[in-house]
Amino acid sequence: MEYDFLEIEKKWQCRWAQQQTYKVKEDASKPKFYVLDMFPYPSGAGLHVGHPLGYIASDIYSRYKRLKGFSVLHPMGYDAFGLPAEQYAIQTGQHPEVTTVNNINRYRQQLDRIGFCYDWSREVRTCDPTFYKWTQWAFLKMFDSWYDPAANAARPISELVKKLESEGYEDVSVQQWNAASEKEKSDILMRWRIAYQGETSVNWCEGLGTVLANDEVKDGLSVRGGFPVEQKKMKQWQLRISAYAGRPLDGLDTLDWSDSLKEMQRNWIGRSQGTEVEFDTVCDGRHKKVTIFTTRVDTIFGVTFMVLAPESELVDELTSAEQKQAVEDYVREVRKKTERERISETKSVTGVFSGAWGINPLTGEKVPVWISEYVLSGYGTGAIMAVPAHDSRDYAFAKKFNLPIIPIIEGCDVSESSFDAKEGRMCNSGFLNGMDVRDAIEAAKDYAEEHGIGRRKTNYRLRDAIFSRQRYWGEPFPIYYKDGIPTPVPEEDLPLVLPEMKSFKSAGDGQPPLAHAENWTYKGYPLETSTMPGFAGSSAYYLRYMDPTDADALVSREANEYWRSVDLYVGGTEHATGHLIYSRFWNKFLYDLGYVCEDEPFRKLVNQGMIQGRSNFVYRVVGTNTFVSLGLKDQYETTEIHVDVNIVHADKLDLEAFRAWRPEFKDAEFILENGEYICGWAIEKMSKSMFNVVNPDDICETYGADTLRLYEMFLGPIEQSKPWDTKGIDGVHRFLRKFWRLFYERGQWCVTDEPATKAELKSLHTLIRKEQQDIECFSYNTTISAFMIALGELGECHKRAILEPLVVLLCPFTPHICEELWEALGHEGSVCDAAFPEFVEAYTVEDNVTYPVQFNGKMRFTVDLPKAASPAEVETAVRALPQTAKYTEGLAIVKVIVVPGRIINIVVR
């Protein structure tokens, strides 16, 4: 039999599906392991070879864990709500559901062809009502909860109501509460609900006709579509994730994630511990207390002015009659600017004097109050004290408007720039004089608190997540408006199914498509017309896989207590500040209310790198239809043209295929070098427009899925981004053929029952150890190298005793060929159910051994000699050393490394 990968792969993929080889159940007799891929958004373009990289890695890990005796949950599904399907629907009139289902089917075909061990009986789709029922359910729970800072956890809103009725809460007294109307009570509770509706400054994207979350905007443009985004005040549904900021931040320490990813989340959450300080202000004779936030109270003696955000409510009160006109003009100008314009003008400094004066609570000095867009209304209190000597932004402002700059650290030079470092000795600072800056920071905080000037305060950069989208293709909110009061649709009436519609366009009036749906009402009351954002459906999908068909709960207690949380999550870094934050928040919320048993959803996270494309170029001589090979192109004036990488092999152009590629190249002429046309190349993003997209289906067709899997892993470390280059694939393909030939010599079965030699066992067990170590740290490329080395060492070994374990070792990587050989070896079941071969150290002991010889604590020499060497020979060797080494004095520990016959190194410690 020859290695007919097409036949073999088809056969086993069918058999796996028939026999449900990868179906998994909660099995109390086995330890569990949950391996998860970030589920894909099924786009119309299908998969290219870059997409499955992470899936292959997790598949190998899942299969490995299964061999190791774990019950492995490894599911897959689709993140199916989203903008592209809807945009496409607007253009073509096709219902997004139709295109989504088509795309999903295409994805499924492509995935199946690669031979993944997903338990497809657990598939989820976020756009399926049986799934989004639970997204809506979670929203209702959030609507019905508040964040209790005393418990540092979410609690049912009924507890807050009780508090309000009996003792009041914060600025709401019992009397106020009891006197409030239904509508007023609803408004009061909105201030604390986890899912709440509130007026806020949002990222409005006119091009998409919807608002966007912060992570959906980059450089002032929408991530999807690249339309400009501006700031707008709007009433929107939001999730109070800012209430949780501290917990996800502290929780990071317990997670096995990469440092860079944790750092990204830390920056995104952005904790800063500082002080709120009250400044008295005077404006046209009126006094007003203004609270500012600073992390550097120690610099308070250097305050020379104050700044308010233009959007701050204080602006009106602190504007003098004289400055009124100037201030109004300025605020109007700022408001007109889009986010993008603000960013592009980072270097320009703008502002206006308000006419008010602040009084430094420590010095009693009067400082002017300014208004500038460099202070943000959404952070801190929207007001700051400015210390130009020690803050670069204040410095730029002071220079521009000629405000005084007072240094308060000895010897620092502020003639060119501010001195932001937290080092040096304080001066010009009253009681702080002479202190080290680091000590002064704490001392100043204590002083402010003791003297009632201010209090310690922790602020977070993290904002609440805007949760409504003015779109059609998303989860409807289970909320209706009863006399204008947002009211939840009862749980038993979920799911609230998206209504059928003919047009998905937003009418342009800021009204979402659902506003134009017929009968979009509940019990005669109007329903909420916006829908939930993309991250809603992806925030808890990993929980649903545990128990995907449960009609009574998102996940049953039993299933949740067995699978608990994701042990290994594989996906791209692009979700660092979106999905991975929302999911952690969502999970913590469900944890607080006792619906799940783990506080963190993803224990270990591996970020796979991007697979870049490798583009090829041909060089057309200007004004002709003649193409010149790379090596000769400098002799002509040429234009570089992208050429389809699929008609280029090892950078050599297939001339006939090129002529057939496009009509305009039908009569192309070539100037060759050594009879060949060599193409140029570059590493670029894999995309259709660069003609560098490689389809996994094509690779499976020519080389087989096993080769594809092996090659993707052989390219390099998972975490690294690397270019795809098909030309290297022959190496791993050859390896598989060679492996096959150990079983079938010239097509004849040739496995024997001879006992293995010592050398063969050594090769095998070295490989077992290597694979165990490497898979645990995702170093698959080195494991594959180890396989190649082992095969080289084994030579023409046809012994069952060696080959059988080899099949098991290799099967996580290349399951099809291994199943086939496993069956040929006479086994009934799937190789997936084999046991991972036991590693026996005794087989691998080196012939050379290291003898540490300690003379006396000071220096150590180790002698590495043939294992056969007698103690006397070792001693002779060591005794010979101190005379030759530099360190002959005193007593020593010596390490000598001897490669058979030759001393190569002496170590003295």
Add this chain to the structure above:
RNA sequence: GCCUUGGUGGUGGAAUGGUAGACACGAGGGACUUAAAAUCCCUUGGGCAGAAAUGCCUGUAUGGGUUCGAGUCCCAUCCGAGGCACCA
């Protein structure tokens, strides 16, 4: 500007502080073939010496340092990638 990474042959990449370049691709040479494919063998960082076996020098972005010994650890510089960017 800040944070996080990384810089090793023609290419992808290996190296618990201990023979740098494993493994693979590509390239060159050879064997088997009428021929091709397939397969197998040899060479392959650079330089020098030698008829040859082989030997020597040099080499991991740059410059310093620690160490008997540095691709690996420390300091500075340069370059690339990713993230954040008026967050007080």
